[in-house]
Every structure is written in structure tokens, then in C-alpha cells.
Amino acid sequence: MSDILSKIKKANLVGRGGAGFFVAEKWLSVAKALESKSADNKKCFVVCNAAEGEPGVMKDGCILEHYAARVIDGIKIAIDFLSAERAFLYLNYAYHKKLNKKLASLIKDAKIEIFVKPINSGYIGGEESAILNAIEGKRIEPRLRPPFPTTSGLWGRPTLINNVETFYNVSLVAAGQFKNTRFYTISGDCPFEGVFELPDNLTVEKILKQTDNFPKFPFFIQVGGNVSGEVFNAKQLKRPASGAGAITVYSQAKNDFKKVVKNWLNFYVNESCGQCAPCREGIYRLRDVFMKEKIDWRLFNDLLDNLSDASFCALGAAAAVPIKSLIKNVYHEKN
């Protein structure tokens, strides 16, 4: 096993994009996919996902602003590890505007190309297989799995896709400086919104307390992003902030049930790519059912279950998470 892979494995690096996949495992599966190809067919690609499309997550932008050199270094390590053809830095439009010059000067003549996330690609434009379509100039929406990008990604070649923070961590691990911290985005009804670097095993409660953000009013929180994160009540805070490491604080006085759910549903109706029936049609009907004076809860729940059970991609399944958990953990009397 190569040096870098064993280091990553030893550090137990976990992907920071949200799904929490083991980094070493992903790298290894791309390497394995390459092994099975003939000598003249070993082309592969690396993609750094800097789309950061989930509202309430801002850490990748922050990392790129302060530690861009580390991120580029991490990408280069991956290129070397796989002897990749080239890498794409799939960059959020706003970050590109702000950091383009800096990034270009860091990349210099490395085999890294900045690909700006198309401004109209929306939420789905951050889904990893939709990114592949975007780079290839196809309609931006998730691809059917299997095959997974690790075996058949960009132009059918094995492709490694990792998040900005993951490449940052790879660079630290390579230099022996990884200290088991991560970047938490805290937002919502709290005094100190922003990105905080703290140990990666802290509970939500501790994170909120250490950043002086623990609310003194009735509240609930959402972990993992403003639209796809899971909702917990004030008694459920002894858990790590998993996923993309975002914590959103909601004051119960300011955010009644109807308003919060309506916002989520509006967001998903606008952002569904339209490929599959449970998401395209289901979310539209969910909103319909929800906006009626008398809500048909049975149908509402069936539509939610169908969304998590039968959607084409993980984003469709994720759309059910906040609503289900809000009802279960905060407004259980509603159902």
C-alpha cells in the first residue's frame, strides 16, 4: 500500500462532503478500478467538489479563502497517487468571483482546471454525479448508479470526487499535521454565526456552548444543512455534528411549524431536477397537501416515505429527512 493511503487510513479520514464515506476506501476503489484496466487504458480523473450548494454550509468557502494552498496540495497528492490525467476544481460561482486569481496563481502549471459551477445549475449541481454531467456538458442531474463514479465517472473513466475539506485534510495528513479537527458552520438564530474549527468529536451541545451560541430561548436545531439536515430538539444535543458539519439554530418563537416546512418544500419544488416521479411529482404534491387547510396526514406521510424509499438519488431521499425529523423530534403532536 502506498505511503499516503496508509496515512489516510491511519488518520481514519472521513469525507467531509456530507455522506461521511471513508476516504481511504474511496481512493482504493478508484485505484482498484484502474488496476482492472489494460495498460493503455489507465486514464482517470480527480474532482474537487467546491460547489457548496447546501444552504447553511459555508465551510468550503472559508477553507478556500484561508487555506487554498493546502487544498491544491491535497488535489495534487491525489493526482500523483492515481497518476490522474487531470483534476477539476468544480467551484461555486461566488467563490470563483472572489478567489479566482488566488487559486490560479496557486495552481500554476499543475494539471488542475477550475470549472465554475454553472450559475443556473442550482442545488442539484452539487450532487457528485451531476457534477460529472456538468463538466461533460450534459444536462445537470444525477446519474444512474451503478456504475459509481469511482469505476465510471468523467467520460466513463474512474473518477475520484472529494470535498474541499477532504483534500485539505489529505494535505495535512501527508504533512503529519492533521489534528482531528473539522470546520463547523453555525448559523440561524444565534449571536455568532460563522465557521469554526474545533475537534471533530465534539457534541452539538459543546460546540454551541464553546462558541457562545447556546440559545436561552425555546429552540430546535438542524444538523447537516438548512434544507437536508436532520432536526433535533434541545434534549437531543449530545451527538456529533455529522454530515457537512453544519448546525442551524431555530428559535421556536420565530419559526413555527408551518413556516419552516413550507420553506423547505418550496425550496425542493424549485430545486428538484425532475428526473424521477417520487421527487418531481411527490414534492409538488407534498406542498399541495401541506398548504390545504385540512392536511391529509396519511397521504403526506406516504409521500414522504415514498420520497425516502424510492427516489432516484440521495438528494431526493434527503428531502424527506428534515420534515420527518421535525415532526418526530419537535412537533410530534402534529401527526
Next chain:
Amino acid sequence: MQVAHDNGIEIPNLCYHPDLPVKANCRVCVVEIVDRKNLATACSTPVAAGLEIKTDSERVKRSRNLNLELIFAEHIKRCPTCIWRFNCQLLEYAEKYKIEITHFSDRKSKRKVYKFANAVEIDGRQCIDCRHCLDVCNDVQKINYLKLTGKGIDQEIVPASEHRGLPFIGKKAKPADCIYCGQCALHCPAGAAQEQSHWHLVEKALRDKSPLPPFVKGGKVLVAQFAPSIRVSIGEEFGAPYGKIMSGQVVAALKKLGFNYVFDVNFGADITTIVEAEELVARVKSGIPPDKGGQRGVLPMLTSCCPAWIKYIEFYRPDLMPNLTTARSPQSHSAGLIKTYWAEKMKINQKNILTVSIVPCTAKKFEAGRAELKIRGNWPIDYCLTTRELAWLIKKHGIDFFKLKPAASDNPLGESSGAAAIYGATGGVMESALRTAEYLLATARDTVCLEENKKNKMSLKAGHGRVEFKQARGLAGVKEAVVELAGKKLRIAVVNGIGQIQPVFDKLNNYDYIEVMACPGGCIGGGGQPIPTTKEIIKKRLEALYKIDAGASVRRAHENKEALRALRWLKGKGKLRAQVLYTKYRKKS
């Protein structure tokens, strides 16, 4: 899904087609795999050893039924006049799974209906977003006319001209136009892409048929003619096995519907073969360089029976219009002769004849409306109905197709050769023309012999050469061969589906004669054929056509005596002859 099907377990689905890539977007084929968190779609899940799969658990039922209800709400119900009604998968599943089809209100009732000439339409009000039409138009046919615009609930199938570019990255599409092949309709599971229906006009004409006998002044004579490939496919609409030959039933059904006369377009196909073979020989013969005293004929010669191919040339490659044979298509030949030759024989004013052509094709509707095909100011064909439309009329009128006593088509325009039968197959036009061209070259004739007294002599001589040119057969995308006809080497190519044309365009000068059929398989896989049509089904239909050919007593077009008689009647009729037999093409933009 395939494995389940092969083992007798039917899993419902709407967006699965064996010839197209798996899209897994309808989510109707969900199944439960034990120990997996979410449901899986049967169409996209490869089988593996040890999978325990439940296809009808409560969880599966709930999800599948809900997805069906959601999809129903995308589709307005115009069932009473929808020719898809008797085959509708949506209605079938609704009944099978006891689904409330109006659980949700119609979402798309204000969507546009896009009409392409008089041939094909895409009704956004009925579309269930399966995207089959995109796959066939862009990836199979490579026409790139249909586009997906918008996203989420706003996504919509639109013609290229309406495409707003989102959410594609700023790529400008090349100008594209519909060739009316109807493959979108053939692959649509919901009747959203459909032929523009004309059955109601035909039904009205049949209903309003003058009570007077046709030969009394003012009486209308209703004449139907049916294309070579209808007879081996229409049975499927009534549950017959694939490739069942049903010529007799088709005639009987048309008579039962009220047509006075029923003719076989195979007769017209023999005329086409003769005209086309004569032109091929002329072009090849004059292919002597000018310095050797000859005039170079425009080669390669291209077939022109396929109206979608004609539209393709006129729009995309007008530079090749001189290469197209000037012969009209079989349906135009036979209809033209019905309204002139037969009309005179029967002493009926051609204005009192109404011809309805039953075709496997949507583009034929467009062809029938082409002004340059008018004869003495009249359209040879009044209406074109697809195979599906005819089947619908038969069902709608409660006719028991299988119980009909088979009938023969009417004479004299009923006789035909085996060469005509295979017109429905890719390579069939080529093969038929080669049979007659070989005769012409071997006998050193420019035209086939029409005189009565030489008739027998001709039949003797017709023994020249082979009958079967197997190089032209089969379902390969492009079939190439060099065939020797009476010492003359002819380089031929057969293009099976317009999507396969590019490599042939790339080396056009390598050929003398090229057949192109826009639909994969030829007319047998045409846009107006029964649904489903798949590669496997096409194979069965093809076998049936070659069976008809092999069993025919006459296998060469120029041995069809009735065809020769009709051509003889036309001889010396200058302008009329030209109007009945030949056509010209116009650049389209």
C-alpha cells in the same frame, strides 16, 4: 427486471424499453431487497447471487401505487378518443392495482401540444416524463429535434426551436427539424407522442358515404390500400403472435368498415421497383466519363420510398437531391393509378374517389400532402392512417378481427410479386430493384418489356440471375456489398435507420446505389406500427415478410402482369405518365 420477466414474474414499469438505456425514472418497478435500506428499481438493479427480493410486499405496493398515482396526475385523460386506449399501460395498471387515477388533480392540463407538419405531435398534457422520445430522437435517430427544457415540475419536451437552453451549459444547438419518422410515438408509453390522428375523418367519410351505389352519378367510392408491412404486424394489436401474416384479415376488416374496394400497395411497390430499376440502369449506363462519349449519371442513386428520408435530404442535405431517384413511392404509385387507370376502367370520375392509405408510418401522412404529388390537380391519397389507427377503428367498431373470413384484395390492382412484399424490410427495396435491374442489364434493355406479344418471351428471359440478394438483408446498421449484375459491378449500401447514415455520407463516392430507411428495421419498425416494437419483434415481422416472398409464385416486379398492363396504359400519356410515376424534391429550411 429481465430476469424476473424470463421467470414469469411481471414487474410493472413505464420507463423501461429493451432497446433503450435504462433510465429508472418512473420508479414504478420498485422492489424490496431484504437487508437494504431503501427500495430498489428492478430495471436498474443487476441480479446477484443470494439477493432476497420481494416484488409485492406492502411497502412495495404502497410506493409503486403512489408513484403510479403521481404519474397519472401528469397525464390528462382523453381516453374516449385516444387510439392508445385499448393498449394503455396506465389504464391496465390502474385496473390491476386498483389505483385511483384521479387521486391528484391534473397538473399539466395547460401544457402545449406541439404539432409537426400533419404527421406527428407531442402533447405535453399527456407526457409522463419518461424521456424515451429524447433517447430515440437524439441517440437512435440522431436527429436532435426533441429537447428537454426546464427542470423539476417545469421540465418539458419541446422542439429544438423552443429550447431555452436551461439547464444545459451555453451550448448552441445546430438547427434541427423533425423528419416525421414517428419513432418518438413508437416508443412513448403514454400516447403523448402520437401520430396526428385522421381516423375520425375517415370514420366520417365512411359514415357519410353516399347511399347511392358508387357508379351512379354523385356517389362516392371509398377505396383503401394497405402497405406491405401492415399485414405482418397488425395481428399483434389483437393478440396474435409476432410476425403473423394477416393479409386476408386486413382486407376483410377494411371491407367490413365500409370500404368499397381494397387494394394492395404491394402492387404499387412493383411499379416503384420497375421505375426505380430503370432509372438505376440508366444512371449506371450513362456513368461513362464524357471523354469516352458518355454522360455521367448522378451516382450514387438514393432510394426515395421513405418520406422521412426525403425530408431529411431536403432539410439537411439538399445537395444530394439530384441523387434521389425520381420514382414516386409505392403508396403514391398505387393511389395515382387508382385515380387514373382504375378510375377510367371503372368509369368513375376521379373526384368521386376517396383513397385511404393504411401505412406503418407517420411520415407518409406528410408525403400524402405534398403538392408536387398532385395528379391533374387532385391528391392521389386523401388520408393516411397508421397501423395503430386502423387497429383502433377495427376495435372501436367492435369487429372481431380473427373471426373475419379472410378476403383477397381487389383486382386489377391487387396482384403483386414477392419483391413487393419485402419492401417493408430494410434492404427490401434494394433487393427488389436489383432483381429487376439484373434482368434489364442481362437483356440489354433500358426499360422493361411492356408489349403483350412479347410477354412470354420476357418471362423466359426473366430467369436471369439470382432472386435473393442476401447481402441486403439483416439488421446491421449499414450493409455494404459489391454485387455483380450481368457482368456489371454495383457497389451498394443499405442504411438501416437514419441514425446510421454518417459513415455512408463520409464515403458517398464509394457507392453506386444506396437504400435508406429512416426507421430501424425499415417500415416494419415504422413510427406507425403497433406498440411495443422492439428489435426482437422486428426480427419476427421481417421473417414473415421474407416468408411471403419465398412463397410467392412471382418474385420479380417486372413479372407482375397487372403492373405491366398499367404501365402500358400509361405509355404515350406524356404528362399524365410523368405525374403518376415521377416526382421532384424541394429544398426545405
